[in-house]
Amino acid sequence: MEQPLGTAQARTAGADPEWRPAPGTQTTDRIQFGDFLRRRREALRPEDMGVDPGTRRRTPGLRRDEVAALAHMSTAYYESLEQARGPQPSASMLAGLATALRLTPDERSHLYLLAGQAPPASAEPPDYIDPGLSYTLDAIAATTPAFISDDLSNVVAQNPLNVALFGSFVDRPGHERNLTWHWFTSAHWRSVLRSASPQEEEATGLSYVADLRVNLAQRGHDPAAATLVCDLRDASAEFAGMWEQHRVSTLHCSTKIVVDPRVGRLDLDCLILASPLSRQRLLILQPVPGTESADRLGRLQLLIGDRSPAVPGARLTR
The missing domain is CATH 1.10.260.40 (lambda repressor-like DNA-binding domains)
Incomplete structure (x- = not known):
């Protein structure tokens, strides 16, 4: 049933004489x-x-x-x-x-x-890549692994260092491009993204789930988001249990340790940049100051070149 539309101001000529603002609430003008x-x-x-x-x-x-x-x-x-x-x-x-x-x-x-409602998120074309994030992705390509994902954690772009460390995601079909899907359904991906403790591993899963809940609501429960949630609940009892907790928060990440067979250990700070113009975000793994990670990433860049295919075997821990 439609509810009366309110205003924070005093009643004005032409407004419903029966209308009263709800005490202590922000009401519509x-x-x-x-x-x-x-x-x-x-x-x-x-x-x-x-x-x-x-x-x-x-x-x-x-x-x-x-x-x-x-x-x-x-x-x-x-x-x-x-x-x-x-x-x-x-x-x-x-x-x-x-x-x-x-x-x-x-x-x-x-x-x-x-009207007192949150605007629904605008739809983006399937092949859309945020131009500002894309520029930044290219600008740091020589020194820093990074990728762009949409709000559901589907990878839409990667730079060569990211591909070299973790493999290519952008050309994969369906949920295979989705990092939340891999976290809850792939034992191999859990071994690549190894956590320092069971508590940190659980925190990573909860962050994925809480972020997905936020974006499901912002998308207005559109088919793409609803299908991903439904398939995850069917595929993973762990996801289903976390989903029932109804936690909400934006995605966050922490310092990561990547062990690459070609250059050795890489200590990387994880940084997420969200675009104000789209629902996409850039996840950057920047070298931790005071470690040899920057030099080792430089050696890796020389080894792979700009067009070398991904080399499997990197191991990521927290």
Whole structure:
């Protein structure tokens, strides 16, 4: 059932006289919400929307009934929203309004926030790589292993040092590109990502699960995220048990030790950079100051060259 839409301000002419803000809560400004709808409606040209402008149109942009039809809602319901006296719209209603009004991503987010809801994450093409993260990945390629993943931990790009240490992920099918999937289903990957203790190994798993929960909600439980969770619960009793704990946090990592058969031990600090423009993030393994890791990574870079294939056998511990 739709709930009354509120405002943190005093009641304004045109607002529902029965409306009262909930004490001690942050409430929606229904006046601003209605004004935003009206401004965006008036900014649209009927001919751009496939609507016959006619010769006797008395209002700029689209009429309220035309927006309502495009948004798949009644004219009376849309009018009540624009006039700041309507119920709080559901997520599906907001999605319809965003489509009908042809909102930009920033405008779409603003619409959801005015309605008191978190904006759903925008979809990204399957082959998309964040340009800022990609630039950084290339800039550090000669000295630092790194990769880019999406918010579900699917690897979308790697630099040569990362491939040399851990193998190529970007060309693998389905869940084989996913690091959370490997952690909970692959004994080999657990041996590569060896932890210093059972407690640290458990903490790594919990971090993956808590991060996945956050991103499942931010994606609005879309098919890709929901399928990954369902398949993980079926494939791993450990994942299923951790999932039931309902922990939430962004992904974090700690200092790692990689034992490579060609250059020896590498002590690496783990750093995660999240992009403000996409759902992707860059995971960097930078040499720990005061160790020989930087020199050893330099030797590894000389050994592999920029186009050498991955060499299996590196062992990562915490």
